[in-house]
Amino acid sequence: MITYTSISGETVRVLGLIVEYNPFHNGHLYHLKKSVELINPDYTVAVMSGNFVQRGEPAIVDKFARTKMALAYGADAVFELPFVYCIQDAGGFACGSVGVLHRTGIVTDIVFGSESSDINILNEISGILSSQPHEYTVILKKYLKEGLSFPNARKYAILDYLTSHNFPVEDIRLLEKSNDILGLEYLNYLKQYGSSIQPHCIAREGSAYNDETVTSRLASATAIRNIIKEENIAFLKELVPEISFEIILSEFENGKGPVFFEYMREIILSKIRLMDKNDLLTIYGIKEGLEDRFYNYSRRSMDLDCLLKNLKTKRFTYSRLKRALIHILFNLSEKEIKTYNSQGPQYLRVLGFNKKGQELLSLIKKKSRYPLIPTASQYYQIYKYLLKNQNEPYKKYDSDPTIYMKQINRDFDASNIYSLLYPKKEHAMFEPDKKNQIIITEDKDEKTSHY
Amino acid sequence: MITYTSISGETVRVLGLIVEYNPFHNGHLYHLKKSVELINPDYTVAVMSGNFVQRGEPAIVDKFARTKMALAYGADAVFELPFVYCIQDAGGFACGSVGVLHRTGIVTDIVFGSESSDINILNEISGILSSQPHEYTVILKKYLKEGLSFPNARKYAILDYLTSHNFPVEDIRLLEKSNDILGLEYLNYLKQYGSSIQPHCIAREGSAYNDETVTSRLASATAIRNIIKEENIAFLKELVPEISFEIILSEFENGKGPVFFEYMREIILSKIRLMDKNDLLTIYGIKEGLEDRFYNYSRRSMDLDCLLKNLKTKRFTYSRLKRALIHILFNLSEKEIKTYNSQGPQYLRVLGFNKKGQELLSLIKKKSRYPLIPTASQYYQIYKYLLKNQNEPYKKYDSDPTIYMKQINRDFDASNIYSLLYPKKEHAMFEPDKKNQIIITEDKDEKTSHY
Numbered sequence: 001m002i003t004y005t006s007i008s009g010e011t012v013r014v015l016g017l018i019v020e021y022n023p024f025h026n027g028h029l030y031h032l033k034k035s036v037e038l039i040n041p042d043y044t045v046a047v048m049s050g051n052f053v054q055r056g057e058p059a060i061v062d063k064f065a066r067t068k069m070a071l072a073y074g075a076d077a078v079f080e081l082p083f084v085y086c087i088q089d090a091g092g093f094a095c096g097s098v099g100v101l102h103r104t105g106i107v108t109d110i111v112f113g114s115e116s117s118d119i120n121i122l123n124e125i126s127g128i129l130s131s132q133p134h135e136y137t138v139i140l141k142k143y144l145k146e147g148l149s150f151p152n153a154r155k156y157a158i159l160d161y162l163t164s165h166n167f168p169v170e171d172i173r174l175l176e177k178s179n180d181i182l183g184l185e186y187l188n189y190l191k192q193y194g195s196s197i198q199p200h201c202i203a204r205e206g207s208a209y210n211d212e213t214v215t216s217r218l219a220s221a222t223a224i225r226n227i228i229k230e231e232n233i234a235f236l237k238e239l240v241p242e243i244s245f246e247i248i249l250s251e252f253e254n255g256k257g258p259v260f261f262e263y264m265r266e267i268i269l270s271k272i273r274l275m276d277k278n279d280l281l282t283i284y285g286i287k288e289g290l291e292d293r294f295y296n297y298s299r300r301s302m303d304l305d306c307l308l309k310n311l312k313t314k315r316f317t318y319s320r321l322k323r324a325l326i327h328i329l330f331n332l333s334e335k336e337i338k339t340y341n342s343q344g345p346q347y348l349r350v351l352g353f354n355k356k357g358q359e360l361l362s363l364i365k366k367k368s369r370y371p372l373i374p375t376a377s378q379y380y381q382i383y384k385y386l387l388k389n390q391n392e393p394y395k396k397y398d399s400d401p402t403i404y405m406k407q408i409n410r411d412f413d414a415s416n417i418y419s420l421l422y423p424k425k426e427h428a429m430f431e432p433d434k435k436n437q438i439i440i441t442e443d444k445d446e447k448t449s450h451y
Numbered sequence: 452m453i454t455y456t457s458i459s460g461e462t463v464r465v466l467g468l469i470v471e472y473n474p475f476h477n478g479h480l481y482h483l484k485k486s487v488e489l490i491n492p493d494y495t496v497a498v499m500s501g502n503f504v505q506r507g508e509p510a511i512v513d514k515f516a517r518t519k520m521a522l523a524y525g526a527d528a529v530f531e532l533p534f535v536y537c538i539q540d541a542g543g544f545a546c547g548s549v550g551v552l553h554r555t556g557i558v559t560d561i562v563f564g565s566e567s568s569d570i571n572i573l574n575e576i577s578g579i580l581s582s583q584p585h586e587y588t589v590i591l592k593k594y595l596k597e598g599l600s601f602p603n604a605r606k607y608a609i610l611d612y613l614t615s616h617n618f619p620v621e622d623i624r625l626l627e628k629s630n631d632i633l634g635l636e637y638l639n640y641l642k643q644y645g646s647s648i649q650p651h652c653i654a655r656e657g658s659a660y661n662d663e664t665v666t667s668r669l670a671s672a673t674a675i676r677n678i679i680k681e682e683n684i685a686f687l688k689e690l691v692p693e694i695s696f697e698i699i700l701s702e703f704e705n706g707k708g709p710v711f712f713e714y715m716r717e718i719i720l721s722k723i724r725l726m727d728k729n730d731l732l733t734i735y736g737i738k739e740g741l742e743d744r745f746y747n748y749s750r751r752s753m754d755l756d757c758l759l760k761n762l763k764t765k766r767f768t769y770s771r772l773k774r775a776l777i778h779i780l781f782n783l784s785e786k787e788i789k790t791y792n793s794q795g796p797q798y799l800r801v802l803g804f805n806k807k808g809q810e811l812l813s814l815i816k817k818k819s820r821y822p823l824i825p826t827a828s829q830y831y832q833i834y835k836y837l838l839k840n841q842n843e844p845y846k847k848y849d850s851d852p853t854i855y856m857k858q859i860n861r862d863f864d865a866s867n868i869y870s871l872l873y874p875k876k877e878h879a880m881f882e883p884d885k886k887n888q889i890i891i892t893e894d895k896d897e898k899t900s901h902y
Contacts, residue, residue, distance in 0.1 A: 264717075267717045267718065267721040271722075274864055274867075274868070300882065306880070429757070
């Protein structure tokens with residue numbers, strides 16, 4: 001069942017991981033080790049959120065620091081998940097991350113964490129979500145009409161469907177756990193991309209995704225960010241592996257972190273306060289009266305915490321609201337997001353690699369139908385190449401040059417905003433993405449190169 | 452020569468002043484006293500910049516605090532100069548401020564400070580600027596073609612013109628001093644509005660407009676803001692009159708000041724960093740390669756000071772560059788500004804008044820062709836009235852409802868951004884302009900009313 005990719009005659013197994021590492025902690029290390037045990041891969045690659053993460057927040061330390069962590073603990077190469085997918089719900093996030101792994105052309109297996117850790121049931125449910133049998137869509141529409149939010153309507157529709165087809169009802173709990181929801185979307189997009197990548201899941205250990213308290217040395221990333229906010233460095237040291245701890249501390253000492261969501265107060269509030277309701281309606285997901293709430297509360301909230309509390313209703317989670325604030329800041333329209341989600345990521349941008357990873361990149365360069373961007377400085381050259389070749393019958397790449405350009409410019413935008421949030425203002429002076437920073441490590445001898 | 456306005460049979464003289472009071476200092480008090488001595492008015496009104504001033508900066512304390520200062524030292528009523536005129540060059544600033552005074556329908560005299568203090572010569576030069584004789588425009592165009600900035604080209608064109616008509620060459624110095632340049636524009640706009648208001652000028656005492664050092668108890672507002680930045684409260688006390696000092700201190704204690712330009716770092720840099728060059732080209736005054744400079748330097752400057760130093764060239768003053776940053780932040784287009792400058796201010800918005808001022812407001816309400824907005828809460832009601840009456844043959848007001856609405860919404864926008872800059876974040880929770888705050892003083896017993 002497992003597909004192999006042939007490199008110069010040999011067969012290899014390449015493990016793909018979808019990560020945020022915000023920051024890299026003991027739970028991530030556990031997951032990584034278990035995944036390697038399960039697959040025994042020749043190479044491991046990760047696709048990682050850039051400077052903004054799926055919770056609709058800037059990452060606590062930037063993508064280059066987090067790439068160092070990934071390489072230190074087992075990734076051979078790290079690709080950036082384009083910004084426009086980082087800050088979407090489970091579906092959009094999966095579209096981008098599965099897209100990057102699939103489009104490398106060499107990943108054979110994906111392993112993701114899961115509360116249920118039952119790939120068969122996940123596959124079953126995902127099958128329903130993808131194939132959308134008539135009976136299911138009728139029930140779904142009924143629940144949507146009743147005013148349920150989409151995730152809830154979906155949950156109850158599947159529950160009804162599964163029950164009437166004699167599935168065990170307890171499987172429905174999958175639709176409530178964040179990792180399983182993501183897992184369903186990964187499976188869904190593997191199907192949509194027609195990918196032969198083999199999915200696997202392993203049980204998550206320790207605290208749940210959103211837990212804010214720490215009960216063991218396996219704390220959630222949310223809890224760890226709270227510990228950082230409280231400047232409890234001694235506790236932090238217990239919850240993240242050694243090299244991760246050193247990288248975090250070095251970033252903080254260098255004035256490059258921690259970066260908190262609250263730092264965006266003026267940026268976000270000024271942006272919304274200068275938009276009228278029609279401007280807001282052009283933004284992805286802002287509709288059905290939501291524009292009134294954002295319009296009014298942005299003008300009556302003293303900070304982002306206050307704004308979020310004002311905006312909160314049963315129907316919207318805090319993560320969804322924070323993502324909406326990011327969509328507004330970056331003027332992301334419905335149309336633009338739909339294009340990205342129907343076309344997938346248009347490039348494979350390298351954030352860092354080790355010696356083994358370098359071999360893998362050469363292979364990807366040969367096999368992928370999407371351009372590898374080894375350093376950001378080459379993005380324009382690649383764009384010109386795509387433009388010139390787009391109508392060639394035997395063209396090397398499938399990328400649409402216009403979408404390619406939009407996606408990568410969004411990455412630059414995200415970094416140019418992120419750099420305003422570094423505690424040390426001097427770091428806002430450089431366009432971090434254009435400085436060709438890339439992390440190259442050799443065995444344990446880690447260094448940062450600007451080539 | 453002096454026009455009088457008849458109120459219920461009597462004739463009165465109403466002095467109009469154009470002010471920023473950022474903050475109100477000894478020099479302002481001197482000017483106010485001298486103006487009253489000169490005119491001996493029955494009433495004194497001031498049109499004052501709102502929360503942003505002509506140097507392209509947020510005011511050091513907000514417009515309500517500065518209104519209190521104006522009322523404490525002799526103004527009977529204070530009108531807000533609409534935001535869209537506050538942040539323009541001398542021409543646009545004069546268009547708005549002269550417009551407000553003229554459109555009250557009751558101001559008989561304007562007195563302004565001047566380096567030259569020779570109203571005859573100012574009138575002469577202003578005549579040339581307004582009538583634009585052919586000989587003058589030919590020279591002007593020649594200098595513009597040679598690449599001179601407009602103020603310089605104008606200066607040399609007038610110099611040539613005056614010389615060839617046997618004017619004394621030293622009069623040209625008027626075109627270099629900021630108060631005289633403003634004075635020329637006031638005279639120009641009095642002509643353009645066909646106003647019968649009598650202009651006067653009196654010599655300025657003490658430091659020049661832009662002086663950053665303090666040589667006497669008459670320091671410039673710039674020097675005073677620097678002293679505030681250095682927290683030299685003892686020195687501040689010597690440079691501003693007593694009540695002004697008390698108001699400033701009370702604002703600071705209340706967390707409503709001081710507000711400095713640098714506080715806009717994230718707001719301005721994030722705004723420009725998310726604009727491309729075509730977006731920048733839509734902004735008033737951004738053209739001829741300026742878009743490249745703003746695009747590139749916004750992404751490579753760590754703060755506003757750094758950005759301004761990078762942007763600075765001989766051709767642009769810091770004030771002009773700061774105004775450009777404000778235009779960008781508020782998306783002010785060439786077309787929009789041109790409309791405002793051809794139509795003038797569409798309303799008379801009251802920031803505060805005393806008992807005498809209240810009589811005056813009743814009179815204005817009777818005589819003016821433009822609506823008085825006594826509290827911001829009435830703006831929409833007035834808009835609906837304007838809309839309903841715009842095609843009536845004997846309509847009460849000349850305001851264009853669309854322009855009226857745009858102008859007042861810009862005032863609200865400006866206040867909603869300004870409130871994000873208050874040192875105490877809680878003050879950002881209210882829409883200050885919609886809270887109907889208005890300053891009403893009775894004799895010396897000052898109070899703030901929310902009616």
